[in-house]
Amino acid sequence: MATIFIIDDEETIQFLYKEGLSLEGHKIIGTAHNGSKAIEDINKLKKYPDIIILDHRMPIKNGLDTLKEMKEYKIMSKSKILFITADPTVREEASKLGVTSFIQKPFSIIKLGKMITEIAN
Amino acid sequence: MSDKNTLSDFEEFFDTTPMSIMIVQDIQEIVYCNTPFFTSSGYSIDELADLKLVNLIHDDDKSAVLERIKALEKGEKPDPVMQVRFVRKDGTVALTRIFTYDIVFNGKPSRILAGVNISAEPLIEQSPELVDSLLQTLTTYSELGFWVDDINDHTVFINDRLCDYLGYSFEEIRDKPITDFFHPDSQELYYQVLKDRIEKNQPASSYELVLINKEGRPNTFRVTGSLLFDTFGSPIGSVGFFTNIEATKKLSLTVSVLNKYALFSKFKDLSSFWENVLNDLSDIYYADGGIIFLDGEVLAKQGEFSKKFNPQDILEDLAKKGENIIHCKGNCNHISTEVNSATISVLHINQLPAGFILLISKIENQFYPEDLDLILAFSSQISLNYEHHFSFLQSEEEREFVSVLLDILSHDFLNANTSVHGYLELLNQFVETENTEKLKSYIERSLSVVERSERILQTVQQLTKIQKERKVRKTVIVKPVLENAIKVQKSMFYDKEVNFKVACSKNLSIIAGDLLQNVFENIINNGIKYTSSKEATLEIVCEEVAVGEEKNTEIRFIDQGMGIPDEDKPLFFKRLSRGDHRFQTGSGLGLYMARILVNSYDGSIRFENRIQDDHTKGTVVVLTLPRG
Numbered sequence: 001m002a003t004i005f006i007i008d009d010e011e012t013i014q015f016l017y018k019e020g021l022s023l024e025g026h027k028i029i030g031t032a033h034n035g036s037k038a039i040e041d042i043n044k045l046k047k048y049p050d051i052i053i054l055d056h057r058m059p060i061k062n063g064l065d066t067l068k069e070m071k072e073y074k075i076m077s078k079s080k081i082l083f084i085t086a087d088p089t090v091r092e093e094a095s096k097l098g099v100t101s102f103i104q105k106p107f108s109i110i111k112l113g114k115m116i117t118e119i120a121n
Numbered sequence: 122m123s124d125k126n127t128l129s130d131f132e133e134f135f136d137t138t139p140m141s142i143m144i145v146q147d148i149q150e151i152v153y154c155n156t157p158f159f160t161s162s163g164y165s166i167d168e169l170a171d172l173k174l175v176n177l178i179h180d181d182d183k184s185a186v187l188e189r190i191k192a193l194e195k196g197e198k199p200d201p202v203m204q205v206r207f208v209r210k211d212g213t214v215a216l217t218r219i220f221t222y223d224i225v226f227n228g229k230p231s232r233i234l235a236g237v238n239i240s241a242e243p244l245i246e247q248s249p250e251l252v253d254s255l256l257q258t259l260t261t262y263s264e265l266g267f268w269v270d271d272i273n274d275h276t277v278f279i280n281d282r283l284c285d286y287l288g289y290s291f292e293e294i295r296d297k298p299i300t301d302f303f304h305p306d307s308q309e310l311y312y313q314v315l316k317d318r319i320e321k322n323q324p325a326s327s328y329e330l331v332l333i334n335k336e337g338r339p340n341t342f343r344v345t346g347s348l349l350f351d352t353f354g355s356p357i358g359s360v361g362f363f364t365n366i367e368a369t370k371k372l373s374l375t376v377s378v379l380n381k382y383a384l385f386s387k388f389k390d391l392s393s394f395w396e397n398v399l400n401d402l403s404d405i406y407y408a409d410g411g412i413i414f415l416d417g418e419v420l421a422k423q424g425e426f427s428k429k430f431n432p433q434d435i436l437e438d439l440a441k442k443g444e445n446i447i448h449c450k451g452n453c454n455h456i457s458t459e460v461n462s463a464t465i466s467v468l469h470i471n472q473l474p475a476g477f478i479l480l481i482s483k484i485e486n487q488f489y490p491e492d493l494d495l496i497l498a499f500s501s502q503i504s505l506n507y508e509h510h511f512s513f514l515q516s517e518e519e520r521e522f523v524s525v526l527l528d529i530l531s532h533d534f535l536n537a538n539t540s541v542h543g544y545l546e547l548l549n550q551f552v553e554t555e556n557t558e559k560l561k562s563y564i565e566r567s568l569s570v571v572e573r574s575e576r577i578l579q580t581v582q583q584l585t586k587i588q589k590e591r592k593v594r595k596t597v598i599v600k601p602v603l604e605n606a607i608k609v610q611k612s613m614f615y616d617k618e619v620n621f622k623v624a625c626s627k628n629l630s631i632i633a634g635d636l637l638q639n640v641f642e643n644i645i646n647n648g649i650k651y652t653s654s655k656e657a658t659l660e661i662v663c664e665e666v667a668v669g670e671e672k673n674t675e676i677r678f679i680d681q682g683m684g685i686p687d688e689d690k691p692l693f694f695k696r697l698s699r700g701d702h703r704f705q706t707g708s709g710l711g712l713y714m715a716r717i718l719v720n721s722y723d724g725s726i727r728f729e730n731r732i733q734d735d736h737t738k739g740t741v742v743v744l745t746l747p748r749g
Contacts, residue, residue, distance in 0.1 A: 010536065010540075012566055012569065012570055013536065013539065013540055015566065016543040016544060016547075016566075019559075019563075020543055020546070020547055023547075023550060057532060060689075086531055086535040086536070087532075105535045105536065105539045106535055106538045106539040106542055107539060108542065108543070108546060109542075109543035109546055109547065110546050110550070
């Protein structure tokens with residue numbers, strides 16, 4: 001079981017993560033609609049999540065910019081990042097910024113749940 | 122000069138040179154003079170033996186020479202070239218330029234002075250025939266014009282070549298001020314040159330002058346001019362060598378104007394573009410005015426002349442005859458009674474005659490045959506540049522359109538697919554659990570995503586329609602379009618009570634297209650959607666505004682919704698940067714589409730706060746469109 005924080009601007013997708021990942025026994029400990037709010041909320045948590053699911057395309061601050069800020073706060077040394085996007089061209093930059101896994105849309109929520117179990121273990 | 126040589130080695134050479142040569146020792150003791158010096162000065166060897174150098178200098182120049190002697194005594198090195206007046210034995214004066222060199226003579230440090238008489242008097246005092254013959258020889262093979270005038274600007278001499286250029290005989294020009302034949306701008310320049318010659322001690326200079334020939338036609342010359350001095354060093358006139366550069370100047374200016382207008386995108390205001398082109402062309406070809414007619418409109422007009430023609434008729438006539446340029450001189454009454462010469466060169470768009478540039482002049486022979494070639498080349502090239510500019514804009518628009526479509530497909534549809542795929546996987550997991558609440562929730566969310574996809578598809582259809590129709594522009598009465606948009610949007614928000622307050626006069630018109638209602642609907646939709654209470658009020662105010670010569674209509678949509686932070690305001694009109702709270706249920710393209718459409722109508726769209734400095738009290742969408 002892993003604790004997960006979801007950063008995605010679409011409520012429908014957030015709900016899908018909650019429902020789908022709970023099937024594998026993972027626990028969603030927080031959600032945010034954009035990167036700025038997410039960093040603020042994560043830094044307030046008593047314990048950092050095991051996994052952060054980060055969508056790339058979001059208003060105000062996109063996934064790559066959020067990653068850069070997370071690096072400054074050293075969040076990546078405490079949590080593993082799953083970077084999710086439909087755009088394969090940002091893969092290299094995301095990898096350089098230290099993401100654990102790069103997930104390209106569309107994906108299977110069931111397979112994602114299993115993948116998180118493997119990463120968490 | 123080496124100390125091994127003796128004077129006799131050089132004496133023969135010194136005597137054959139036209140320069141006067143003198144050797145001095147101990148600063149000013151004269152120890153040698155050559156034959157030309159004796160001949161010119163009138164002194165004998167014995168007489169010179171009793172004289173020092175300074176005794177030969179004109180009183181007015183003595184102080185300068187004594188200064189120089191002092192400097193030499195101190196071991197300083199003054200300028201080796203000097204200009205002084207030498208006084209001959211008979212009292213006459215020779216303005217002389219002297220070049221000095223240090224040498225060793227008879228084993229002693231010495232200075233050799235070589236002098237040239239630079240007085241202009243010998244030339245001026247000669248008979249005109251002799252001067253003419255000399256100057257014709259000087260200028261015949263170089264195509265140079267040659268003009269000598271006295272200190273009062275009266276012509277003393279002008280050679281045949283310059284007479285030919287001007288169309289006057291020498292007798293017609295003699296004694297007249299040279300400036301009588303100048304273009305007014307050149308008169309000013311010439312006086313400045315004369316002033317600089319005296320005040321800044323610049324006896325020679327090179328400059329451009331425009332001379333007006335007998336027919337009144339201007340010609341540009343590159344002039345190298347110099348003052349002429351009398352033996353006392355006082356200016357007595359000036360001389361100028363004239364090279365006709367009219368053709369090369371026009372060529373160079375025409376190319377430079379083409380370069381200037383090559384990138385249309387540099388000209389933010391295209392309305393003044395053709396005015397600038399016409400002004401520049403008129404300046405180059407000394408036209409009194411003209412017009413530029415393109416796509417059925419007179420885009421630029423310069424000069425006062427009574428127009429006796431219909432531009433469209435002229436264009437049709439040119440197209441029928443298949444001519445690219447026509448030129449009239451003398452009888453140009455069909456253009457205007459005040460016009461004595463004119464050129465009309467065709468502007469082609471998509472290889473078809475679409476307009477023309479007309480240049481006119483009161484002078485009968487204003488335009489040379491080579492001018493016509495240049496004007497034609499200019500018209501062809503500027504048409505091509507103009508055409509390329511619009512092709513470029515169109516391709517940019519199409520690129521943006523394709524990019525938006527690809528973005529919608531790659532992002533919005535992939536997101537929708539990911540959601541539906543996920544919910545179907547969950548349904549598959551739970552289908553046998555009989556947890557109907559969960560199953561229902563997954564089905565409802567899937568339906569919501571599919572509905573959103575449908576809305577996105579509708580938006581794509583709208584975008585395609587915009588792409589096709591946005592270029593169609595016409596005068597539109599605002600009020601009925603606004604009322605239709607309100608009616609449609611009211612029906613979409615059946616669960617909300619929406620109050621509209623509209624202040625828009627009945628006949629107010631703007632320049633827009635068929636999709637104007639779409640713009641209004643998008644703005645109204647946003648205003649209502651983001652008013653969180655069940656009751657929404659939207660105020661719409663139309664008013665005519667003018668900034669300078671630009672007459673516009675402003676339509677202000679004032680809502681009392683949640684407002685937009687100032688830093689996020691510009692993001693709303695971009696496709697890829699959405700404001701967070703306004704995207705959840707829509708396609709995110711509403712205001713982007715409104716912006717694309719408004720821009721295509723030469724208008725603009727922006728946000729303001731309803732209450733200044735408080736974005737939370739509602740938003741004003743300000744739409745500015747050209748007045749109809």
